Amino acid sequence: MMIDSWLPLLCLLPLMQSDPVAPKLDIAVKDFQLDIAVKDFQLELLRELSDLVQQRTEPSLNDYLDRLGRIPRNANYTEKLSAARATPKVQLKVTLIKQLLDVRPHLDTDMEYTIVLRNLVFLNRLRSTLKAAEEASIQEIRMMRMYRLCQQLDRPAPHHGSRLINEQTVGAALEQLNLTKAEVNATGLDLNEFGAQLYGRVKLAGAEIIDNYLHILRSLLQDIIDGDHADLAGSTAKLDKMLQQLDVMLATQDFFEKRQRVYAYLETHLRVDYEDMRDTSSSEHITEHLLKQLQTKGLDLFVIFLFSNFEFLDLVHEHWDQMLPQSPSLLYDETARQLYDLQQLYQAFKLDTDCEAKYTAYSDALRRLHERTVEQGQRNRHIFELLHNAAQSVGTVTFNMIRDKCNELR
Structure with missing residues (x-):
């Protein structure tokens, strides 16, 4: 199971963790x-x-x-x-x-x-x-973001009809134009620099997407702590520890580090802790109260998770498209062509999210790009890792669920 598909299980985290009390703020x-x-x-x-x-x-x-x-x-x-x-x-x-x-x-x-x-x-x-x-206020912002994403699906960005670039199409075009390699100044991109600029553009919004999810969990947990639950009297330490751990993740400024903290916990502790908590009566009580809070507030963490992945994916590709060279695409060098092709594959999938083949083509191209940055030891490969991970949870089945939710919002 992909690690990103575990994110909805963060609702179980209150059963398992801890962190130091946040320092007091000097506010005026x-x-x-x-x-x-x-x-x-x-x-x-x-x-x-x-x-x-x-x-x-x-x-x-x-x-x-x-x-x-x-x-x-x-x-x-x-x-x-x-x-x-x-x-x-x-x-x-x-x-x-x-x-x-x-x-x-x-x-x-x-x-x-x-x-x-x-x-x-x-x-x-x-x-x-x-x-x-x-x-x-959090709910209003969440609904605004979901409504915007639903509009994106209803009216996706115009597809320019450009076919994918490869060596054959470039060669054929240049021959037709009677140009020689010496006469052409290819437009190039530095992959490391592209990654650095792309990360700089999306890091704040990306961190906000994670924080929005963590704030939901923190609010649910705080409601349980503030309530008068006699059956949770022996779970005070667990509840406090979870609040503290959530605060640590929320206080993490860097987007990639924040994401790594969240997923590292899940990957390291979730399976073991889940087995442990099933044998603990107090943990069962906490789970019961969490589910009640979710039902009371009408929250579906899994649906929010799906929207979050799509939101991040669309955000990255919006900036990705803006960062491609403005010169004719047929003159791109190998790196620029790979980035351009990937953008075209995303747009093609977004125009037809029911097509499994288009999603597979996009996902495979993204995987190859990520592998390339790893093999080359690119310093800014983490943005491509983030994008690759997010894309694993945005497929044809996912988009059908997202569309169903959009229909409910209308």
């Missing part, structure tokens, strides 16, 4: 510098606000936990109070404060009790509102 309102013309404007603003809420409320909650710890009747809660102060999780602090307030005798006229509870309720409501707004 004056530091907000957001571009309203970019699609992530809402997300960036909401995340900044969430971080600000965390940063401003955590010291206040810790101070109140200290006050509760100095009350003699709370002596039996010393360990829990210490743990709550040490954790960055606001929800754990809030829960313990409410617990201690509930066991304390109070009068209806006890204003401190009423005010603290009121503020805790407000804090939970605020955090829930910000989280819901962030999820809504």
Whole structure:
């Protein structure tokens, strides 16, 4: 099974991993510098606000936990109070404060009790509102991207009708034009430089595609952690470790490194961990809750995965086409011809995604190009590796599933 086809199984990762707590961010309102013309404007603003809420409320909650710890009747809660102060999780602090307030005798006229509870309720409501707004924004962006891809399938880029170039067609054309090799200045491309420029063009969008998937998983997991699930009491460490591992992958800046981190985990741990988790009752509970969260949110991780591969493939070939020399294609050198031919094969397949032969021709040509970059030790061969891997999950069956989803979106 191709490693890329494992990506939907990332929904099982919460059962298996860990990572250090992310450092606190020093955020001030004056530091907000957001571009309203970019699609992530809402997300960036909401995340900044969430971080600000965390940063401003955590010291206040810790101070109140200290006050509760100095009350003699709370002596039996010393360990829990210490743990709550040490954790960055606001929800754990809030829960313990409410617990201690509930066991304390109070009068209806006890204003401190009423005010603290009121503020805790407000804090939970605020955090829930910000989280819901962030999820809504992510969903809107995802739907916009899927809708755009569906339009690409309905109205694919015009096919120029250029047939694939080979030595025979070049020779025949030059003979017909009565040109000699000495008179022709062939247009060439450096494969390493082409790869470097192509990677530079797609790396940000490629990382964003992976992050979008990881954010879905993180949101699902956070919902489970924030919920009151007694059957998961013994799984806290596993859940925390998964959140931490997801944060490490999300924090990775370089696209190729990010992709390698995700897939290296899957390749190294998934099979063993899956066998282990089947024997663990708590893991079965986590899986059950994950599936419920997916159903509640109406998410289909596999469909999102298919769209993600097609989106990345189409993005790369859009820039690929722009980077080909503008001179007549018959004058391309061997490298330029190989890159041109591959672009033509992709366009031919995209115009007829039900044709298995066209997909095979494109996939085989991409494999040969990747093998060439490996054999030549090209420094920038990783972009061709990324493209080759993505193409393994974009075939005729895949496009039928994508088209079915597009029909649902109409």
